[in-house]
Amino acid sequence: ARSNACQRKGRSGRCRPGDYYALFSSVQYEHLFVDTHSPEMQRTQVENLCLQVKAMGFDDITETLGRAPDPPDRRTIDAAISALITLGALREDRSVTRLGRLLMSLPIHPQLGKLLLYSRLFECSD
Helix, strand or coil: CHHHHHHHHHHCCCCCCCCCCCCCCHHHHHHHCCCCCCCHHHHCCCHHHHHHHHHCCCCCHHHHHHCCCCCCCHHHHHHHHHHHHHHCCECCCCCECHHHHHHHCCCCCHHHHHHHHHHHHCCCCC
8 A cells, every 4th residue: 555655664764763655656546546445343354353352351353343443334244244153163143162272363354274183083184
């Protein structure tokens, strides 16, 4: 984003001696860069975030995420919760399952985590 490039340019020479060299042309800057990025919480999948909310002891995922400074869309949260229920990480009452607790400990998307856990369980790996 243009805002990131501007921030990096401003940092050079301020903290310690240095120069800024852009590795893109002015044409790329003008035509390919967006002004700013939307907040990460609004542009990424939130399944992991939903599990983290439960891991921290909050009961209502939607309410908790809704209080964030730049919350994800409610439909995004509902879709993530529905996906976690289908995956078996949450029960219908939104409590965390045993599988969900295992998935919380993995630094990857829950679907990929389940795939890896099951591949190990069924000895599908080399």
